[in-house]
Amino acid sequence: MRVLMLGDSQLARLARYPRLIARETTNRAVGGATAPEVLDQLGELDPAGYDVVLLGVGTNDAGSRPVPLPHFLAAIESVIGRLAGTPLVFVTSPGADARAVGYDDAHMARYAVEASAVVRAAGGTVVETPAVIARLGRAGRTPDGIHISQLGHLLYVPALRRAARRAQRS
16 A cells, blocks of 8 residues: 655654555645645646555644634645545544643634545545544643653554554455
């Protein structure tokens, strides 16, 4: 399976373990990225050369680098349009806990819900990151309260792999 990863630091951090997601993984995600920047990550790559695309944005859009919700959703729709039928898995923001400065978990959740609806309406699937790491509580996040911890990755990476395999078979 060939997987293309686009988005922010939640996926960029997985560059450490590309083969744990799929045999062939191209990770173009960049820490700090927002949804309007994802098309730049895609660049001249042909999405048809991949079996699945993982898209993970929303943390920065709803937090440190605010993108108005309509622009955020329009950017996701633009990415979907560029995929030309390549299966898409949207990976929601993990949200934030009380340690996160300048982030509002409820605001981030709204972005995740709205983007998930757009992706599902286009035939894509969604990994709801907060649900994946929830049972770990604070241990599922790094001390900044935003990023997923190494322990959290023990749940997160297999969830992404399963979602990519399911999307490929759809």
